[in-house]
Amino acid sequence: MRWRCVPAVALFALGASAAVAQPVSAEEVPYVRTPQAVVDKMLDLAEIGVDDFLIDLGSGDGRIVITAAQQRGARGFGVELDASLVEASNEAARMAGVAARAQFFERDLFDTDIREASVLTMYLLPSVNLLLRPRLLAELRPGTRVVSHDWDMGEWQPDAKVVLQGQAKPVMPMKTSTVYLWIVPARVAGTWNLQVEGAAGQESIAIEFTQRFQEIAGVAARARGRTLLQSAHLRGPEIRFALIDETRRPSEPLHFFGRVYGDTMEGTVMEGATAKGSRWRALRGG
Numbered sequence: 001m002r003w004r005c006v007p008a009v010a011l012f013a014l015g016a017s018a019a020v021a022q023p024v025s026a027e028e029v030p031y032v033r034t035p036q037a038v039v040d041k042m043l044d045l046a047e048i049g050v051d052d053f054l055i056d057l058g059s060g061d062g063r064i065v066i067t068a069a070q071q072r073g074a075r076g077f078g079v080e081l082d083a084s085l086v087e088a089s090n091e092a093a094r095m096a097g098v099a100a101r102a103q104f105f106e107r108d109l110f111d112t113d114i115r116e117a118s119v120l121t122m123y124l125l126p127s128v129n130l131l132l133r134p135r136l137l138a139e140l141r142p143g144t145r146v147v148s149h150d151w152d153m154g155e156w157q158p159d160a161k162v163v164l165q166g167q168a169k170p171v172m173p174m175k176t177s178t179v180y181l182w183i184v185p186a187r188v189a190g191t192w193n194l195q196v197e198g199a200a201g202q203e204s205i206a207i208e209f210t211q212r213f214q215e216i217a218g219v220a221a222r223a224r225g226r227t228l229l230q231s232a233h234l235r236g237p238e239i240r241f242a243l244i245d246e247t248r249r250p251s252e253p254l255h256f257f258g259r260v261y262g263d264t265m266e267g268t269v270m271e272g273a274t275a276k277g278s279r280w281r282a283l284r285g286g
Contacts, residue, residue, distance in 0.1 A: 034123065035167050038149055038177045039064050045160055045181045046119045046145040048072045055079075055117040057109040057124075057132075062089025062102065064121050069098035074119070079107040115139050123149040130154050137213075142186035142260065143236030150178050156213045159183045159235070185214040186237045186260035191285035194220075196254075196269055197278050205243075207282070216241075239265060256280060 042064065048054060050073035056064045059078020066089070068074040080086050089104040096102075109132075114120060117140060122132070129151055136146055137156075152158065160181040167177035189211035196203045207229070209218040218229040220243055230242040230253065237260045242253045258267020263284040268277040 033061060034063070034149060035177065036063065036067075038164060038167060038179065039067050041162055041164060041177075041179050042121055042147045042149060043068055043072060045162060045179055046121075046147050048074050048119050048145075050074065052076075052118045053116050054119045054121065055112070055114055057112065057114075057120065057122040059089060059104055060085060062092050062104055065089075065102045065104070066093050066096050066098060068119075069093070069102040070096050073101075075101040076117075076119075077103040077105060079105050079109055079112050081106065081108060115141075117144055119145045119147065121147045121149075124151055126151045126154060136182075136184065140184045142184055143238075144184040146182040146184065148180045148182075150174075152180055153182060156182060157215075159214065183214065183236045185211075185234050186239070187211070188216060188234065188239065188260060188265070192265065192282040193285050194280060194282035196280045206285070237261070239267075258282075 046052075048068050052068070052072075052074040054065055054068045054074050054076030056062075056076065056078035059065060059080045062078055062085075065076050065078045068076060078089065080089070083106050086104045086106045090099065093099045093102040093104070109122075114135065120136070120140065122129075124132075129148065130153070133153055133156060140146070158180040162179045164177045164179070166175060168175050188209045190209060192207045192209065194205040194207055196205065203222070206221040207218050208221075209216055209232075211234075214234050216232045216234045216239075218232055218241065220227050220229060222243075227243060230244060232241040233239070238258075239260055240255070240257045242255050244251050244253045252271050255270045256267060257270070258265050258280065264281070266279070266281040269280045270277050
């Protein structure tokens, strides 16, 4: 990948290529292949399959997208500033018999529409990751998998991390490769008005969620009083949490399992381990 300069940021190449860790012009960035073992692990960690659309930001020789298409049946494209690498990647896709599912374009990653991706791969420094992080959270659908080779996302903690030994880097003294995975979380911060359907009718619960990336917490206001959510967890659009009614003895927690659809979330609530589930639905408040 060849970068246009970003002021005051030491850039590495993206996707299947890397750059010397110092500010350089796009023309001076050397091309270094990502080991195939790292490519395979990136695709494994993303659990990429036939229903996925992969976008590789900085596609180098195209091996990430081509491997995903050839071995996993996925579709996608890569973007790269070096026209010769783009041409070679498209030719490699033709030779591999996957040109209909793997395409490459001469394009700057910052000018690339990423909204179609169900999986997005990249290889850059943490400082550059931070430049992209707001776009990833705002533009990618909840549940989209983001995979980075070697560099993290700062305060956005990974959902999974794997270290591969013996992966020498020609341009730096590292002999390991780290692969990070993030699942883009749904946006749940704010007030939600929840209705639970039960044998005794409906119960209304107001929940105030706080959120820091995929980490969530909340307070529920019920007719019986206010209580903290227990075991609150968010993974992409999938959400779960529990409520304990402190006024009842013994108290059986209500376990909520559901999915977020923009300004709506809905699912099943269970009371106790063997109870039959009831339906619940929540709307984002004003």
